[in-house]
Amino acid sequence: MLTRSMAMKGLPYFTVGKVVKGFGRGSKDLGIPTANFPDEVVNDLPEDIGTGVYYGWATVDNGPVHKMVMSIGWNPYFKNSKKSMETHILHAFGTDFYGSQLRICIIGYVRPEMDFWTLDDLITTIKNDIDTANRQLDTAEMKAFKDHAFFQSEIIDNKIVNGNTYYIN
Numbered sequence: 804m805l806t807r808s809m810a811m812k813g814l815p816y817f818t819v820g821k822v823v824k825g826f827g828r829g830s831k832d833l834g835i836p837t838a839n840f841p842d843e844v845v846n847d848l849p850e851d852i853g854t855g856v857y858y859g860w861a862t863v864d865n866g867p868v869h870k871m872v873m874s875i876g877w878n879p880y881f882k883n884s885k886k887s888m889e890t891h892i893l894h895a896f897g898t899d900f901y902g903s904q905l906r907i908c909i910i911g912y913v914r915p916e917m918d919f920w921t922l923d924d925l926i927t928t929i930k931n932d933i934d935t936a937n938r939q940l941d942t943a944e945m946k947a948f949k950d951h952a953f954f955q956s957e958i959i960d961n962k963i964v965n966g967n968t969y970y971i972n
């Protein structure tokens with residue numbers, strides 16, 4: 804099993820991509836909207852960032868930088884056959900933002916992905932993850948990443964970033 808320290812190894816991790824449609828269960832079945840990354844972004848993840856729940860910062864189309872919590876993996880409860888990276892942003896957006904550019908910085912690990920007996924258990928656990936992320940991101944160490952140059956730089960091409968460094972096309 805992935806330990807906390809192992810999970811921390813590949814962090815911080817910066818990436819960017821266009822928001823694509825997921826299965827659409829996030830808002831509908833869970834009441835927790837998530838933004839999905841396209842396959843190229845998922846396939847680019849280094850091996851040391853394993854499946855699980857992570858937190859960090861996110862921005863949509865160069866807007867304000869918000870807290871985020873994300874799930875990386877196969878969503879065992881829904882038995883997905885495709886690995887996904889789903890970002891829940893701790894901000895109430897008025898509309899969907901499919902096609903927008905989502906920029907994220909992953910800085911902390913919360914837990915491994917899990918299967919659940921009921922949808923309610925999954926929802927309760929995700930709400931706890933959101934609380935955990937919210938608290939962790941208030942620490943000075945984590946807040947520093949909110950002002951990282953990555954969020955201010957102009958990114959023209961979506962092909963970017965790797966591990967602890969990033970480059971602008």
Ligand SMILES: Cc1cc2nc3c(=O)[nH]c(=O)nc-3n(C[C@H](O)[C@H](O)[C@H](O)COP(=O)(O)O)c2cc1C
Nearest residue numbers: 825826827828829874878879880881891916917932
């Ligand atoms: C913070 C967070 C934690 C999650 N943890 C799990 C998990 O442990 N197990 C799981 O099966 N799915 C987990 N999910 C994924 C949800 O099942 C997923 O968001 C939902 O299936 C919606 O997917 P869709 O947008 O592709 O429809 C998590 C999602 C988030 C945002």
